[in-house]
Amino acid sequence: MVDFKILSSTLSDDQVLAKGQKGYEEAINIGNLMYRYTTPAVVVKAKSVNDVRSTVVFARDNKLRITVKNGGHSYMGYCLNEGGIVLDLSLMNTCHIDYKKMLIDMDAGLVWKDVYYKYLEDKRNIVIGGQCPWVGVSGFTLGAGLSPFSRSYGLGCDNLLEMTIVTWEGEVVKVSREDKDPEKRELFWALAGGGGGNFGVTVSMTSRMHKLRDHKGRVVCGQLIWNLPQQKEDFEKMMNVFNTTKCPDELTLDALWSHTKGKQLTGGMTVIYNGAMGKAQDALKNLLAFNPSVINLEEMEWTGWVHKSEGWDPKSKVFHHHASFIFAEGAITPELTTKISDIVEEATKVVGITDDNLPNSPKCHVLWDHIGGETEKVGSDETPFPWRQGHYVSNIKMQWNCRSKTREVLDFIKQCQEELLPYAIEQKAAYLNYIDVTTKDWQQAYYGNNYRRLQEIKTKWDPENLFWNWQSIELIKDGKTVPHPGGIKKWEEWWKRYVPLIDLKDECSPKTEEGVYERDAKLREEICKNVSQNGTGKASNGIKK
Structure with missing residues (x-):
């Protein structure tokens, strides 16, 4: 039995939270019922690099799994684990901005809303971060980092200059893009787009900032919407013009197929223009000619549009699953547009x-994030993100609130993958930050020809595979890949045990977040008891006797 009092004595009692203790449920809450009741033995709320180091060493010495949680936005819930330690970095949240050098130093526990509203006072400047303000800065950036302004300034990982991590041995290591030590330079390369939870615990990072194109810091944001199927012809003609016309780098057009009240299907473009209204309207005139039913464009500070995005709702009562594809320039043909519309309708x-x-x-949508511009000026092997010819990073999301639909939804998404993969780059390209355990040959889908290099770096810096999840970088031994303990079969076994035990659809929603956490604690206890009675024993405390 692992004695967590030893860890508590190294830190403090209020930093080490076990199941049933006040603060435990809040610390591990995520918005997806598919993974919300994953039950770690303890949560450690780190306040310093030394706290991180002590926790990593404790996990290593006791052969415990350790995963890192910041914003908690992993689509697969990879910030949590069964029976191990969740290292919560949310208290490590300081930031320093050097406006003369246009650099920003960020602790890994920050979420983007704090960077945008608490620290970045001069809104004529921008850092490449998430559109959703509740996303964590480290997970976003380590997974490449797509931003509405990536067409102007590159991906989040392209703007990284320096990082500090804690390795599996508890060593604090600083690495940089131009590091003189070749091994550290390789580690920086792997971290800048290779994904979190692979090489160590990132505790801080330094990135470039940029001046917006407009000297007053104005941008144009809004939406163009067509009702479907009523405006199907106009919408498809607009898409064809968009697909065959080169956009200025300042213009980002994120497409969204979705539905509104009354089950009205819609197709739309979310507009983000890096400049003032006059230039934005000139850039959009070809699309505006196709009679959108809604034209909602507004000149604002760029954080005004970020503010409209929603984060995870602690009161969420839904399951959801995602799948992603990356399409090249010119791939949005009438055939593909029609296929996506049909998929959303089905x-x-x-x-x-x-x-x-x-x-x-219940909800569903298909979207794409519009990249290209500056992102395609980087070589495919300059960062772990290989799909530099990509222009459209697509994501299918399905959300449901009845546990009995889970298998049907997953089967449908698999069917969608089979239909859309032929249009993806090399018939496989996908985006790491839209991670999906059902992705076929995910090593190639996320990393392409960069995967072997990532494996070599993983083997050098985490030879005992302390940091792993169902889709983490695999080790190499004697020239061969060493499969880690996870994978699609393990994942399927997991949700087959857990999902049938979860159903909040008919429960009254607690009116307060505290009420939500009390409800979750009771349900978690029932789930752990049930799983334990079925012979697994893992969910009760996760500690081997």
Whole structure:
């Protein structure tokens, strides 16, 4: 039995939280019911690099799994684990900005809303971060980091200059893009786009900032929307013009197929223009000619649009799953546009959308994030993100609130993958930050020809595979890949045990977050008891006797 009092004595009692203790549920809460009741033995709320170091060494010495949680936005819930330690970095959240050098130093526990609203006072400047303000800075950046302004300034990983990590041995290591030590330079390369939870615990990073194109810091944001199928012809013609016309780097157009109240299907473009209204309208005139039913464009500070995005809702009562694809320039043909529209229409039937379209009701969408511009000026092997010819990073999301639909939804998404992969780059390209355990040959889908190099770096810096998840970089031994303990079969075994035990659909939602955590604690206890009785024993405390 592992004695966590030893860890508590190294840190403090209020930093080490076990199941049932106050603060435990809040610390591990995520918005997806598929993974919310994953039960670590303890959560450690680190306040310093030394706290991180002590926790890593304790996990290593006791052969415990350790995963890192910041924003908690991993689509697969990889920030959590069964029976190990969750290292919560949210208290490590300081930031320093050097406006003369245009550099920003960020602790890894920050979420983007704190950077944007608490620290970045001069909104004529921008850091390449997430559009959702609740996303963690480290997970976003380590997974490459797509931003609405990436067409102007590159990916988040392209702007990284320096990082500090704690290795599996508890060593604190600083690495940089131009590091004189070749091994550290290789580690920096792997971290800058190779994904979190692979090489160590990132505790801080330094990135470039940029001046916006407009000297007053104005940008144009908004939406163009077409009702489907009523405006199907106009929408498809607009898409064809968009697909065959080169956009200025200042213009980002993120497409979204979704539905509104009354089960109205829509196709739309989310507009982000790096400049003032006059230039934005000139850049959009070809698309505006196709009669969108909604034209909602507004000149604002760039953080004004970020503010409209929503984070995870602690009161969430839904399951959701995602799949991703990356398409090259010119791939959005009429054939593909029609196929995506058909997929969304069919998906609404699978999840069973409702007229009210409330946050906890079934939903589905297909979107793409528009990249290219500066992102395609980087070589495919200059960072772990290889798909530099990509222009459209697509994501299918399906959300449902009835546990019995889980298998049907996953089967439908698999069917969508089979239909859309032929249009993806090399018939396989996907995006790491839209991670999905069902992705076929994920090593190639996320990393392409960069995967072997990542394995070599992983083997050098984490030879005992202390940091792993179901899709973490695999070790090499004697020239061969060493499969880690996870994988699609393990994942399927996991959700087959857990999902049938979870159903919040018919429960009354607690009115407060505290009420949510009390409800979750009771349900977690029932789940752990049930799983333990079925012979696994892992969910009860996760510690081998």
